[in-house]
Amino acid sequence: MRATLYGGPGDITVGDRPDPVIQEATDAVVRVVLGCVCGSDLWYYRGQSPHALGSIGHEFIGVVDEVGADVSAINRGDLVIAPFTFCDGICVHCRGGWFSNCLNGGGFGNHGIDGGQGEAVRVPFADATLVTVPGAGFDEPTLASLLALSDVMCAGHHAAISAGVTVGDTVAVVGDGAIGLCAVIAAKRLGAERIIALSRNASRQALAQKFGATDIVPERGADAVERLLEMTDGIGVDAALECVGTGQSMSTAFGIARVGSVVGAVGVPHDVVVPIETAIFRNIGLRGGVAPARRYISELLPEVLDGNIDPGSVFDYATDLNGVRDAYRVMDERRAVKSLLRIGSV
Template sequence: MRATLYGGPGDITVGERPDPRLENPTDAIVRVTLGCVCGSDLWYYRGVNPHALGPIGHEFIGVVEQVGADVTTLRPGDLVVAPFTFCDGTCANCAAGWTGNCLNGGSFGNHGIDGGQGEYVRAPYADATLVKVPAGSYSDTTLKSLLALSDVMCTGHHAAASAGVKARDTVAVVGDGAVGLCAVIAARRLGAERIIALSRNPVRQALARAFGATDIIAERGDDATKLIMDMTGGIGVDAALECVGTGQSMATAFGIARVGAIVGAVGVPHDAVVPIQTVIFRNVGLRGGVAPARRYIPELLDDVLTGRINPGLVFDYETELDSINDAYNAMLERRATKSLVRIGA
């Protein structure tokens, strides 16, 4: 099969890998129809974070081609959403709802596991991992939103859920990438009354408003903190959603959180420091981390299928597999919020 291969920093190519086969009776083989590039893939591409050489890509939807003898909930022909991590569904962490930290799980597209930027994927623990989409004929718009459920929509939701967003809250979203934009959707979905999105990009500002942001500010750092504190009467926001992972974004999130609020942090951390003085003396909490996407997909799926949310709008650049370098570079150069890769029919 043809698949995207990571050869080291700056080295993304399309090459051949062995066709996946069933290795365990709980496996399924999925033919990938849509994949995409994640912001975290860019960290590997830049050489900032390590990634094993070989397959890459952890977000995809596709059609089941084969199932192992012990798979009971899936059949060939089923359309499925794959969370970015696979899980067994039975370990202590899965039982507690933390499927992204499965004791026997892992991430697609790393350490030799097939990636979503390729034609086929072997999905371990298929019953526990893959989410079947009800049979039907779906528009391209809906399929894109289903793809967003594999990671960014669930990760944005995790930021909002971790921060305890509730009805009538004032929420600030720090970060205007695909995850931050999905966090705007999540905050609105959970009932937030006022959503302040931090963005300097006109295209992303418009999308944030379409998703439910009531206020847009372009300031950063201390200027952003001062402005948001002024906007909230010096109190701060009820929930701060940190969707970047840098030192500045973390400082901003804690700087604008009101006393007793929680920072929901899902950005991959890079030189980020938790201000313990703020935690202790302002009673500001910190939650978040790797999203348990497999737990969230079922509750978000119905909202996608009924059109109540449309996270697929974050895909504003499209390529085919042969042009995967374009997909990476468009995001790297900030010409795209998120690149979609059409792989199969």
């Protein structure tokens, strides 16, 4: 099969990989329909995080081609969403709902598992990991939104859930990437009355407003904190959603959070220092982490199928495997929010 291969910083190519086969009775082989490039893939692309050489990509939807002897909930021909981590569904962490921390799980594109930026993937623990999409005949926008459920929509939702967003809240979203934009969707869905998106990019500002942002703040750093405090009469926001993972974004989130609130952080941390004195003396909490996507997909899937949310709009660049290098490049240069890869057919 053909697949995207990571050869080191800046080195993205398409090459051949062995066709995946059933190795365990709990496996399934999924033929990929749509994959995409994640913001976290850019950390590897830029050489700021390590990644094993070879297959890459952890977000995909596809059609089941084969199932192992012990797979009972997933059938050949099913259209499925693969959360960005696989899980056994029975360990102590999975039973607690923390599927992304499964004791026997891992991420696609690692652990000897092919990534989702290729033509097929062997999925361990298929019954526990994969989510079947009911129905058929989905249009391209719906398929894109289903793909968004594999990671970014769930990550944005996790930021909002972690921060305790509830009806009537004033919420600020720090970060205008795909996860930040999906966090706007999540905050709106949970009933926030005022949603302030921090963005200085015109197209991303427009998308944030489409998703439910009521205010846009283009400033960054100390200027952003000053502006947010002015907008909230010096009190701060009920929930700050940190969706970037840099020191500045974390500092901003804590600087704008009101006393007694919680910062919901899902950005992959790079050179982040939590301002512990602010946390202690202003009674501000910190929650978040790697989103338990498998838990959230079941909740969010009906919202996509009913047309209530449209996270697929974060994909503003599309290509096929032949164009995967450009898919990385346009995101790295911030000319696209998120790149979609059309790989197969339903």
